[in-house]
Amino acid sequence: MKQELEIGGTRALARSLLDLCRSRKLMIATAESCTGGLVAAALTDIPGSSDVIDRGFVTYSNAAKHAMLGVSNDTLETFGAVSKETATAMAVGALEAADADLAVSITGIAGPGGATPGKPVGLVHFAAAARDGRIIAREFRFGALGRSTVRQRSVLEALKLLMELARGPAKPAVKRPRAAPGRSRLRAPRTPRRTAGTRRRTSRP
Numbered sequence: 001m002k003q004e005l006e007i008g009g010t011r012a013l014a015r016s017l018l019d020l021c022r023s024r025k026l027m028i029a030t031a032e033s034c035t036g037g038l039v040a041a042a043l044t045d046i047p048g049s050s051d052v053i054d055r056g057f058v059t060y061s062n063a064a065k066h067a068m069l070g071v072s073n074d075t076l077e078t079f080g081a082v083s084k085e086t087a088t089a090m091a092v093g094a095l096e097a098a099d100a101d102l103a104v105s106i107t108g109i110a111g112p113g114g115a116t117p118g119k120p121v122g123l124v125h126f127a128a129a130a131r132d133g134r135i136i137a138r139e140f141r142f143g144a145l146g147r148s149t150v151r152q153r154s155v156l157e158a159l160k161l162l163m164e165l166a167r168g169p170a171k172p173a174v175k176r177p178r179a180a181p182g183r184s185r186l187r188a189p190r191t192p193r194r195t196a197g198t199r200r201r202t203s204r205p
Contacts, residue, residue: 010152013159014042020166021052021102028162029098030056031069031090031105033081034124035151039104039158054100059090065107069093082107082119084137087127095129102165104128104158108140110150120144124154128161134169136161 021028030040040056043049057068062081065071070093071086079085090105108124115121122142129135140157142150 010042010156010159011045013156013163015046017159017163017166018043018046018049018052020163024166024168026052026102026166027054027098027100028052029054029094029100029103030158031094031103032056032058033060033065033090033105033107034110035106035154035158036060038151038155039106042155042159054098057094057097065090065093069097069105080116080119082109082123082125084125084127084139087125088129088135088137091127091129091135095131101131102128102162104162106154106158108150108154110147110154111144112147122150124150124157126154126157126161128158128165130165132169134165136164 017028020026028043030037030043032039037056037058040053043053059065059068062071062073062076065076065081065086066073069090071089075083075085075089087105087107090107091103094100094103094105105127106124109115109119109121110124111121113121120141121144122140124140124142125137126140127135127137138157138161140154142153145153
């Protein structure tokens with residue numbers, strides 16, 4: 001029953017994220033290790049997701065993280081695959097390799113094996129990067145709850161990170177000077193921005 005509620009919550013969050021990104025014309029890319037593509041699957045399971053999802057990378061091995069996302073060998077050797085540094089490099093690498101505005105990455109130890117000193121089963125690192133330079137990195141220690149549970153909870157947290165970035169940075173209130181009577185306000189010209197609707201697509205589910 002609990003697992004069914006978690007799955008239902010994940011689907012609702014995925015739908016809300018897609019709606020928000022669609023309204024703000026944002027595209028998403030994913031970079032996954034321990035979840036093996038479950039974040040991308042949760043998003044693309046919803047009809048119409050093709051106007052928001054650009055692509056997903058499943059980089060299970062260190063070699064794949066390096067080849068597909070540009071994670072440096074120095075980062076992998078110094079900090080390990082399951083680390084804040086690697087997760088951040090994965091998110092940034094996915095953003096650079098994709099036609100996307102937001103990217104999220106996951107790397108962790110789902111279990112039942114794979115634990116090392118200081119890195120227990122259930123340890124998962126997340127990172128999310130935005131085209132405007134914002135980066136969020138988080139660490140969760142879910143515990144030895146079982147491989148499936150750790151992976152499902154990781155999907156939920158990844159969607160939350162994307163939602164946080166998609167909402168955008170908080171804008172401080174700025175008092176604007178009133179225009180003098182009888183004078184029109186000058187408006188700065190806007191630079192046209194490519195929208196999600198103008199991107200080329202080869203197929204649509």
